[in-house]
Amino acid sequence: xxxxxxxxxxxxxxxxxxxxxxxxxxxxxxxxxxxxxxxxxxxxxxxxxxxxxxxxxxxxxxxxxxxxxxxxxxxxxxxxxxxxxxxxxxxxxxxxxxxxxxxxxxxxxxxxxxxxxxxxxxxxxxxxxxxxxxxxxxxxxxxxxxxxxxxxxxxxxxxxxxxxxxxxxxxxxxxxxxxxxxxxxxxxxxxxxxxxxxxxxxxxxxxxxxxxxxxxxxxxxxxxxxxxxxxxxxxxxxxxxxxxxxxxxxxxxxxxxxxxxxxxxxxxxxxxxxxxxxxxxxxxxxxxxxxxxxxxxxxxxxxxxxxxxxxxxxxxxxxxxxxxxxxxxxxxxxxxxxxxxxxxxxxxxxxxxxxxxxxxxxxxxxxxxxxxxxxxxxxxxxxxxxxxxxxxxxxxxxxx
Numbered sequence: 001x002x003x004x005x006x007x008x009x010x011x012x013x014x015x016x017x018x019x020x021x022x023x024x025x026x027x028x029x030x031x032x033x034x035x036x037x038x039x040x041x042x043x044x045x046x047x048x049x050x051x052x053x054x055x056x057x058x059x060x061x062x063x064x065x066x067x068x069x070x071x072x073x074x075x076x077x078x079x080x081x082x083x084x085x086x087x088x089x090x091x092x093x094x095x096x097x098x099x100x101x102x103x104x105x106x107x108x109x110x111x112x113x114x115x116x117x118x119x120x121x122x123x124x125x126x127x128x129x130x131x132x133x134x135x136x137x138x139x140x141x142x143x144x145x146x147x148x149x150x151x152x153x154x155x156x157x158x159x160x161x162x163x164x165x166x167x168x169x170x171x172x173x174x175x176x177x178x179x180x181x182x183x184x185x186x187x188x189x190x191x192x193x194x195x196x197x198x199x200x201x202x203x204x205x206x207x208x209x210x211x212x213x214x215x216x217x218x219x220x221x222x223x224x225x226x227x228x229x230x231x232x233x234x235x236x237x238x239x240x241x242x243x244x245x246x247x248x249x250x251x252x253x254x255x256x257x258x259x260x261x262x263x264x265x266x267x268x269x270x271x272x273x274x275x276x277x278x279x280x281x282x283x284x285x286x287x288x289x290x291x292x293x294x295x296x297x298x299x300x301x302x303x304x305x306x307x308x309x310x311x312x313x314x315x316x317x318x319x320x321x322x323x324x325x326x327x328x329x330x331x332x333x334x335x336x337x338x339x340x341x342x343x344x345x346x347x348x349x350x351x352x353x354x355x356x357x358x359x360x361x362x363x364x365x366x367x368x369x370x371x372x373x374x375x376x377x378x379x380x381x382x383x384x385x386x387x388x389x390x391x392x393x394x395x396x397x398x399x400x
Contacts, residue, residue: 041234054109056324068113078225089145095196101392102189128261144176160307168248168255191240227315244387340372
């Protein structure tokens with residue numbers, strides 16, 4: 001099994017926008033885990049905090065990093081500070097700024113202080129990557145770049161989701177992908193966060209919306225974190241790109257359709273049924289569940305879903321199938337294969353309780369909920385909705 005053995009407890013497809021997803025009024029907070037919070041799955045009290053890194057598949061669960069990034073103190077709006085890398089991109093070879101979060105080679109991951117993610121090797125040689133002519137992973141030279149000048153549009157409907165209007169605030173050009181294949185064949189996750197015009201992170205015409213600040217002297221960038229759930233624990237991850245325009249608008253990230261070519265749909269969901277050490281040969285994705293019509297309310301400990309994210313302006317608390325962990329089977333990938341799940345209208349709003357475990361949430365499909373298909377229809381069969389988001393993991397807050 002790929003689960004963490006030592007622990008005792010354990011945003012939206014364009015076609016789906018057309019669905020009429022019914023949601024009732026906001027309820028008061030319901031009973032929840034004692035240390036659960038409205039904006040994250042668990043509080044940090046009486047827990048250990050593990051930062052992921054190049055050795056997370058091989059070390060004890062409570063061993064930190066080592067990482068090249070620094071997670072800042074936890075708040076309802078957490079951030080992480082990355083080394084700011086400078087590269088070259090575009091048809092005219094202009095400066096771009098990026099961060100590196102994952103590498104498919106362990107030695108390189110250790111050198112960079114990033115997540116070792118062997119699954120990314122399966123994206124190599126596919127249309128999901130762009131190729132760097134530089135052998136230096138900290139100074140990539142790629143054809144694709146990002147236009148950060150568009151103004152993000154996200155107009156909530158009465159129920160939040162689906163929004164009445166949505167457009168991404170950043171758009172990839174020239175085959176841009178955050179997945180960069182080096183001449184050695186190694187694949188790194190190097191999302192671009194600035195177009196090189198200046199070092200003023202507040203200038204959103206040239207920097208990603210989730211960039212909080214840039215320190216040019218120390219060559220670092222502070223970036224917003226998203227709260228998520230994994231096996232009844234709280235995880236932190238960072239969102240950079242989405243393969244569909246609607247999800248990019250909701251997540252407030254770069255629209256990068258190329259990453260939709262990461263192989264292959266639903267390959268991550270059955271990882272636990274395949275013997276390791278390398279899972280589902282050819283698979284570069286891992287699965288994530290996002291509810292569309294859970295409870296809302298910024299002070300409600302049962303809040304969860306894309307509707308809650310839009311209306312509350314807090315994290316949707318999506319549910320991850322796996323994280324890097326000792327004894328795992330290399331299942332983790334930052335290329336999350338999104339499974340949109342809609343509570344059935346027959347389930348009262350007060351009964352739509354926050355889900356914090358992937359298997360339990362998946363089991364609701366066909367009984368109390370349905371999957372949204374790539375065509376935007378509803379199905380009693382659990383399946384991917386048809387788009388990917390690039391969300392590298394940062395850390396986990398786990399119960400002792």
